[in-house]
Amino acid sequence: MMTEAVVELDDELWQSVYEITAGAMNPCYQCGTCTASCPFLSYLDRPLSARKILRRAQLGRGDGMEDIWMCSACRSCEVRCPRDVHIVEAIMGLRSLAFKARAVPPEMNRLLWSTLEEGNPWNDPRSERARWADGLKVRDAAEGVDVLLYVGCAGSYDPRLQGVARGLVQVLGRAGVNVGILGGRERCCGDAVRVTGERGYLQRLVEKNVKAFSGTGATTIVAISPHCFDMFRNLYPRYGLEAEVLHYTEYLEHMLDEGVLKPPRVKNSRVAYHDPCYLGRSNGIFEPPRRLLESVPGLELEELRDNRLNALCCGGGGGGMWREEGGERLSDKRVEQVKEADIPLLATSCPYCIQNFEDSTRRMGGPRVVDVMELLARPKAV
Ligand code: SF4
Ligand code: SF4
Incomplete structure (x- = not known):
């Protein structure tokens, strides 16, 4: 029956x-x-x-x-x-x-508590947030600046990624941009909170950030991570943010057009660009990072099999950076594509992509992974 x-x-x-x-x-x-x-x-x-x-x-x-x-x-x-x-x-x-309903995976709970207590999802001490800028000439945004550089949690704490923030400050400073940072007063943008489903704390965090950003008088906010950028451009205006929001590759592309960015020569190399999901598919920013790479003397840009709208995700968004998963990862598949194309350098413009790809290349070998910024500021990175 x-x-x-x-x-x-x-x-x-x-x-x-x-x-x-x-x-x-x-x-x-x-x-x-x-x-x-x-x-x-x-x-x-x-x-x-x-x-x-x-x-x-x-x-x-x-x-x-x-x-x-x-x-x-x-x-x-x-x-x-x-x-x-x-x-x-x-x-x-x-x-x-x-x-x-409190039906949340434990790693999501942990990242939420870390953000609540220390202002970042990795539970690094709040007091060390501005360490990346030690010894660097950079203004405190409270002095009144035109451009507020928002570094983000990964860029503030990960020693590998701190160089991206430092390079950007140096490039902007050399071009005479009136740029400043919030330093130790910077808090998580809230992307890591949004993915846990906790909306009440997210709202309070966004309101605090909007107040802090608006207090600087900056008319432009430049974000390093596409995740922060996506929050500022698409969510924050609903909470009163009026400043123009740009990803750093957009800002540098303007500088290139104005002739104030002169990328240094690097060792001759073929380079592939990986489109971060939150920058490309989510916000339609495909060309600025490519134009920057093409502007670097010595680099030859090649497209990967899955690019632009079809780019293969690295697996880091939506809380993926904190998900505990075994077996093969999406970033492994992306690195395989670069290896198959025999391209020695993989450039991208997102801290999560960099962390995931480097994790893959440590296990699998393969291309050297760099942020676009590193090719513009520190050619020796190649
Ligand atoms: S692709 Fe088809 S199944 Fe998926 S959300 Fe759209 S309509 Fe629904
Ligand atoms: S991981 Fe799958 S379900 Fe989630 S946004 Fe990407 S394609 Fe859609």
Whole structure:
């Protein structure tokens, strides 16, 4: 005798899902293009199905939602969705619902507490946030500056990435830009909080940051990380941020156009550029980093198989930097592509991409990984 599975539908839960996702999943007609586009499935054969997540959300079902934590918010699915469904917004909304039910993976809880207590997701001491600038001539933004350089948590604490911030300060200073930093008063941009689903603290953090930024009088904010940049450009204006927000590659491209950026010669080399998801797919910034690379005498830029809108995610977004996962990673697959193309240098413009790729190349060998900034400021890095 056949038994039929009974699906319990819960009106109250449906209402909560609808409200917290602002109905983002409603236009979905279940074609499955998103699932087929997801790098976790196509590159790692892991069972992440945006279509199924959205279906369960449409029905107001709360079961089987563990896979919402696997998503790296890369938006490969969104750019292909024929119904323009805001898939990442729906998934982040579902994380908020899970957060309210205290159904959050332990690593997400840890990063939330670290951000609350120390102002950064790695739990590094708040008192050491400005160490990266020791011995560097850089103004305190409180003195009144035109440009506020927001360094970000990774750039402030990771010794490997501190050089990117230092190089940028030197390049801007040499060009006479009136730039300053918040130093020890800088706090996390909130991207790491958003991915945990905790909306109340996120809102308070964003409000504090908007106040701190506005207090400097800066009319332009330049962010190093695409994750901070994405927050400032797309979320902060809703909380009153009026300053223009640029990723550092955009700012340097303007300087190139004005003739005030003169990249130094580097050793002759072919270089591949990896588009960070939060810069490229999320914000359409594909050309500025390429133009910068092309401007460096000695470099020959080559495109990887998956580039621009089709770039392969490094796995770091959406909380991926803190996810505990074994086995092969997306960054391994990207490094494999560079190795197959036999390109010795892999440039990118995101601290998470750099950390993930370097983790892969340590295990697998392969290209030297650099930030675009390092090629402009410290040619010896090549
Ligand atoms: S691609 Fe868009 S319409 Fe198709 S299943 Fe995914 S979200 Fe739904
Ligand atoms: S945003 Fe990326 S990781 Fe998340 S479901 Fe879509 S394709 Fe998969």
